[in-house]
Amino acid sequence: MYDFSQLTQAIHLFLVQHLNSSSVAIVELVLVGLLFLTMYAILGLTLVYMERKVCAFIQNRLGPNRVGPLGLLQTVADLIKLLFKELLMVKKADKFLFNLAPFIVVIASMMTIGALPFAKGFQAIDLNIGLFYIISITSLGVLGILLAGWSSNSKYSLLGALRSGAQIISYELSVSLSLLSIIMFTGSMQLSVIVESQANGWWIFKGHIPVFISFLIFLIASTAETNRGPFDIAEAESELTAGFHTEYSGIKFAFFFLAEYMNMFLSAALAATVFLGGWMPFHVSGFEGLNQVMDFIPPIVWFFGKTFTLIYVIMLFKWTFPRLRVDQLLTLEWKYLLPINLVNTIVIAFVVVMGWYF
Template sequence: MSSNIFDFATLTGSIHTWLSGMMSSGWVIFTEMVLVGLVFLLMYALVGLFLVYLERKVCAIMQNRVGPNRVGKWGLLQTIADLIKLLMKELIPIRKSDPLLFNLAPFIVIICSFLAMAALPYAKGLQAIDFNIGVFYVMAVSSLSVVGILLAGWSSNSKYSLIGAMRSGAQIVSYELSVGLSLLAIVVFSGSMQLSTIIESQANGWWIFKGHIPAFISFIIFLVASTAEINRGPFDLAEAESELTAGFHTEYSGIKFAFFFLAEYMNMFIVAALGATVFLGGWMPFHIGNWEGFNQIMDYIPSVVWFFGKTFFLILIIMWFKWTFPRLRIDQLLTLEWKYLLPISLFNIVLIAFIVLMGWHF
């Protein structure tokens, strides 16, 4: 069906054979790992910086202003200037803090978001590791970052930080359930946890269209719950600027703060990418039933473009949330999860299981 989509596996495969011809198999694996690591590092930095820029521009236009426009063309170099500044900023050691944990926390947060990127399929055949439990892995790894946040809040010996960290802990632990259950809905549909299989199962239509109303409901729940899980507005209680100054990272300066800052945006990317993969077909082009001509045209658009297009669409929606809504209170946040999202998604799962059993889905 999607035969004329460029398969990156041929490219990676040819690199592999080329390397194999030059060195022993152990070195090949080592070289490939280094290469993949470098590529991810580069991509991480570029996407992160671009997301910060995008956020600033998007909110600016929503608020009738121009946004950064004086550094480089349209202010495109703005975040690079920020990065250079943050790199050279003084790192202040906090008296009476726990130095080991204090310094460790930002790395935990950023490593967690880094790990999750490995399992995402960016294009056809372009995926570092294709786990058979891909969905599970991404969720598990990305929810680990709460450990970093808790450590950051606790070790910096500041009361505001501690409150922020505690809020974040309660928030992520409870919203993890809804994210899991809403993803489970699609796992039930496609019958696999492997991300590549989930994408292949959407070749004739994305799950959000194929899965009737239940899939749509779980998509909405996924959006809301994942916005909460990555601590973004209106669920940004952990940093709640007007309440807790800067929340769990109040005492961090310089590049350590930049790690938190970057990790927040990368988490947004990961969540949006996961949502795009599971609900919107990942790199799979938009196909309509038997319209061969239309489907052919859609196939000409490279799969990378499809993936990033869908991801950035979801990111825009998450940003739209943030710049519209007021922040929730901590008890309302938990009420929303335990009284609304969780029961609905549980019921939804039962409904989907029933649909799948009866074979009503396409």
């Protein structure tokens, strides 16, 4: 009913009529790039505002309420402030790497957003190895963090960066293993195929207990991978002041900040896509009336609804739990999440082979 491909096709045909083929490609690339950059910025600002409001309500506060109605312009004001701030340089820091690091982090988070299916036909590039691509690109972010910590010439930064390295390398295993369960069900890594396969029910319902376990593990592990919540040992405010980005100021700090929020959005969106059906409405096979009512809600609302619900859960983690210690973090991964995940993968293989799912 709501298909974005009709719109994109129309734009494509319009461009083909007026321009030659090579300029069509360039114009389309620029259009897509601009669209996604704008979306990236707006999503970042929304998430910062949302986090501040969510934590305020959890803590019996009002949160931002001075700039604009309900404080909606607060994040814009913050952004303007960060743009105008002086970019401090640390003495004896490695200048090139110091400046490079925030860009690596931001680019890594920006590159993944293109592969996400926001709605039917609303996807920059539908790779046939979509999941694999996203997993591999997100792990580039840790390079930026390590570089930031190393090049800052600060002891706190270095400690934070090393912690982050150990953390992300181990939690990546759990993230990819839990995604593997859905790959086994669908037999494809293409995100659009995974979404289509949930037309008659989301995987979390179709795959019942084993998928629910891998969903939980994915939620925990991806929270850890984005350096958030109870796993924020890389910045650990009360221990390392600000960890790897202690020495950054102004817009370079904002890049780290933005990348953290976008990574959170990404992991929530990925969980929504893979386990909760992405933009696919809530369907129960056999109840046609219900299915039609659900189809009436636009897929983009479904997608963002699911994503923001998961983001709320991730934020709730952060504002409820104490931070884990670095060795406990690794214990959690290697002694709990990974063994459970491995057993779970075998169970899922059984379930798939025997056809014990809906």
